[in-house]
Amino acid sequence: MIDSSAIAKALSGIAAHTATASEELCSADGALGDGDLGITVSKGFAEAAETELPDDVGMALFAAAKAFQRVSSSSYGTLLATGFMAAAKLEKGKTEIAPDDIPVLVAAARDAMMARGKGNLGDKTVLDSLDAIAEALEGATPETMVDTAITAAGDAVEQFRNQPNRLGRARMFGEKSIGLADPGQLAFLRIVEGLKHG
Amino acid sequence: MKKILNNPADYVDEMLEGMVAAHPETYAQPVRRVIARAAGAKKGKVGIVTGGGSGHLPIFTGYVGTGLLDACAIGDVFASPSAEQMAEAIRLADGGAGVLRLYGNYGGDVMNFDMAGEMAEMEHDIRTTTVLLTDDVVSAPKEEAEKRRGVAGMVYAFKIAGAAAERGGDLDEVTRIARKTADACRSIGMALTPCTIPQAGKPTFEIGEAEMEMGMGIHGEPGIWRDAIKPADEIAEEMLERLMADQPLAKGDRISILVNSLGATPAEELYILYRHAKQKLDALGVEIVMPLVGRYATSMEMTGATITVIKLDEELETLLKAPADCAFWRV
Structure with a gap:
């Protein structure tokens, strides 16, 4: 059952796991950007995990989005908060997230993040991770969803590794980005893995 | 700093x-x-x-x-x-x-x-x-x-x-x-010297002692040309020409104009710019309503000016x- 306390537990798990991965993410980001992605992500989830969540799961996701954005207003931070917010809007007024809703929520997050970041699928960004997860979750049983999402997020990193970045600061590196994991996709893999640590 | x-x-x-x-x-x-x-x-x-x-x-x-x-x-x-x-x-x-x-x-x-x-x-x-x-x-x-x-x-x-x-x-x-x-608004800027963001501690750009930059943005974003500084009338002339190329003005039009200091430029120099703008607009038969000359939108201690023209109708003028x-x- 995914109620507000399950969301809190998931956020703690992600906060712990991304804190461990912080250095790895910073160095991946340092190769293509300003090298603070690990801090952005781990700080954002730490703040969200410490926030008291209301019983309304929509408002709980909203509180997480706000907390995340408060400490992490880089573009990646704002995009993740946008994703949380899109899901929050759909769940407002409920006390539990139905498993069937999950692929829908991931897809809604993906669409809202695409609109805000003005990005397209295939640009080698976190949007591709969300898209891969939304697709993989279609028809997955509730028990297998976390593993399915982790596999999809990991596959996205590998699938895009040998393509150039086409959006954001990493785009400036063009051909040099070929062979490197996209830092945003890698961060999202660590985030999804964090669900197992909750 | x-x-x-x-x-x-x-x-x-x-x-x-x-x-x-x-x-x-x-x-x-x-x-x-x-x-x-x-x-x-x-x-x-x-x-x-x-x-x-x-x-x-x-x-x-x-x-x-x-x-x-x-x-x-x-x-x-x-x-x-x-x-x-x-x-x-x-x-x-x-x-x-x-x-x-x-x-x-x-x-x-x-x-x-x-x-x-x-x-x-x-x-x-x-x-x-x-x-x-x-x-x-x-x-x-x-x-x-x-x-x-x-x-x-x-x-x-x-x-x-x-x-x-x-x-x-x-x-x-x-x-x-x-x-x-x-x-209805069109603006253009020009700058003579940069400003310094306190937490950065150094100027936002470098520019020669005798140079100006036309078209520079309010945070020091690059403009369209950089060259030896020109007389005020020529600066005002070019700025207005560029604004009018984007939004033509004709006899009988009513506008308001804002001659704005980017921070360090004194009111004296803004009035010298305004003087030429007024002459030019008068010659075109354009009516100026409520001209604004002063420090309205700045960039810390940047030296330079912006000119904004807004074309008015009765509704906008009343407001x-x-x-x-x-x-x-x-x-």
């Missing part, structure tokens, strides 16, 4: 504290880095909020006041405020009739303000609309006018939309008028002349 400050990290907060302390009848800071009218939101009136980085006074926070803005979120020097601060500004501006977000077109501000709108709707059921200023004609070609940056045209937008809200227009009406104002009051400007 040579600046009057205590600690660069405290620059913005100490500035806001001083501003509110100096003008308590006008400004209040109910939430850190959110300036609102001292009297609070007016019940039943459409709220108008803006936001952006510090370093441009009187823009942004200075124009909170009667007949102008209701609230403003303010970030570090030249940096966007957070979405949460912007959402707080929306909440503080709301008198129950919805809120217009009226600000300049900069990527970070847009992302955060859109997010803030969603937050205010989710948490407080406040309806919001957006109008962006895109008045800097050299920042993108006419075909991509929606990509242009917003500069001193904001002053006219705050004034005219503020008057529309004050006289009781509903959210759609205030939004329509703000949109119309933004569409431009309506009463307004803040610590920096009275109409």
Whole structure:
């Protein structure tokens, strides 16, 4: 059952796991950007995990989005908060997230993040991770969803590794980005893995 | 860096504290880095909020006041405020009739303000609309006018939309008028020397002792040419020509014009620019209404000026002349 306390537990798990991965993410980001992605992500989830969540799961996701954005207003931070917010809007007024809703929520997050970041699928960004997860979750049983999402997020990193970045600061590196994991996709893999640590 | 400050990290907060302390009848800071009218939101009136980085006074926070803005979120020097601060500004501006977000077109501000709108709707059921200023004609070609940056045209937008809200227009009406104002504004800047962001400690760009740059943006964004400084009349001539190439002016048109200092340029030099602008517009048979000459939208201690022209119709002119009051400007 995914109620507000399950969301809190998931956020703690992600906060712990991304804190461990912080250095790895910073160095991946340092190769293509300003090298603070690990801090952005781990700080954002730490703040969200410490926030008291209301019983309304929509408002709980909203509180997480706000907390995340408060400490992490880089573009990646704002995009993740946008994703949380899109899901929050759909769940407002409920006390539990139905498993069937999950692929829908991931897809809604993906669409809202695409609109805000003005990005397209295939640009080698976190949007591709969300898209891969939304697709993989279609028809997955509730028990297998976390593993399915982790596999999809990991596959996205590998699938895009040998393509150039086409959006954001990493785009400036063009051909040099070929062979490197996209830092945003890698961060999202660590985030999804964090669900197992909750 | 040579600046009057205590600690660069405290620059913005100490500035806001001083501003509110100096003008308590006008400004209040109910939430850190959110300036609102001292009297609070007016019940039943459409709220108008803006936001952006510090370093441009009187823009942004200075124009909170009667007949102008209701609230403003303010970030570090030249940096966007957070979405949460912007959402707080929306909440503080709301008198129950919805809120217009009226600000300049900069990527970070847009992302955060859109997010803030969603937050205010989710948490407080406040309806919001957006109008962006895109008045800097050299920042993108006419075909991509929606990509242009917003500069001193904001002053006219705050004034005219503020008057529309004050006289009781509903959210759609205030939004329509703000949109119309933004569409009627054209601006261009030029600079002689850079400014220094306190936390960066060094100038935003370098320029030769005898050089000027035409078309430079309000944060030192590159302009269109850099060369030996020209006489004032030639500078004013070129600026007006570029504005009129984008929005033609003809005999009988009524406009207002803002000759604005980027910070360090003295009023004396602004009047020398205005003198030529007035001669040129007179010769064309263009009528100037309520000319503004002074420091309205600055870039810290940058030396330079901007010229903004707004083409008026009867509706905009009436609203431009309506009463307004803040610590920096009275109409």
